[in-house]
Amino acid sequence: MEQTARIAVFISGSGSNLQALIDGSKAGILSGKIVWVVSNRAKAYGLTRAENEGIETFVFKPKKYPSPEAAAEDLLNKLRERKIDYITLAGYMKLLPSSVVAAYDKRIVNIHPALLPKYGGKGMYGHHVHEAVLASGDKESGVTVHLVDEIYDHGKILEQMRVPVLPDDTPESLAARVLEQEHKLYPRALNKLIRGEYGVNNG
Numbered sequence: 001m002e003q004t005a006r007i008a009v010f011i012s013g014s015g016s017n018l019q020a021l022i023d024g025s026k027a028g029i030l031s032g033k034i035v036w037v038v039s040n041r042a043k044a045y046g047l048t049r050a051e052n053e054g055i056e057t058f059v060f061k062p063k064k065y066p067s068p069e070a071a072a073e074d075l076l077n078k079l080r081e082r083k084i085d086y087i088t089l090a091g092y093m094k095l096l097p098s099s100v101v102a103a104y105d106k107r108i109v110n111i112h113p114a115l116l117p118k119y120g121g122k123g124m125y126g127h128h129v130h131e132a133v134l135a136s137g138d139k140e141s142g143v144t145v146h147l148v149d150e151i152y153d154h155g156k157i158l159e160q161m162r163v164p165v166l167p168d169d170t171p172e173s174l175a176a177r178v179l180e181q182e183h184k185l186y187p188r189a190l191n192k193l194i195r196g197e198y199g200v201n202n203g
């Protein structure tokens with residue numbers, strides 16, 4: 001089972017973490033295969049990355065369905081049809097439908113560019129996170145990989161990596177330093193989850 005874990009990655013933007021997961025899978029760091037990439041934005045560059053790798057993609061727009069329930073049902077059916085074992089959020093800017101969160105309890109992870117529980121929650125994404133860190137005067141920031149529940153940036157923390165804040169940092173320079181560590185941490189953390197090394201029930 002663990003060699004063939006089937007992974008869906010949800011994105012909204014550049015997809016550099018998606019790329020790190022694909023590369024990690026190819027390199028054998030991640031014992032699983034990225035088989036589906038879902039984006040809420042049709043123009044997300046991560047979709048091009050997926051297509052370049054021959055990975056199936058899907059643009060999920062809940063508002064195009066008659067109701068939120070119908071959207072959630074379609075997404076869940078599609079996940080099941082593809083026999084997805086794990087969902088990985090990589091810059092996905094929306095909340096997953098609660099039926100999907102329930103169906104994949106403890107099998108959904110997210111990566112956040114700060115040391116949660118600091119600098120998390122609704123509205124804390126992208127440059128907002130790094131601006132808040134710099135404004136606080138904190139001497140370090142970092143990366144958090146956590147399980148996903150129905151609240152933004154809230155589920156059990158699986159892994160953290162610290163990154164120094166330098167005196168002349170801008171939000172962009174800090175973001176770049178943090179992102180570099182994200183790419184290292186995410187494939188390894190997902191691998192550990194798949195291998196049952198966090199002691200959480202994988203269902």
Ligand code: GRF
Binds near residue numbers: 012092126182
């Ligand atoms: C990353 O900083 C991630 O931590 C956050 O969104 C960003 C996504 O970047 N959740 P990318 O699309 O993977 O390049």
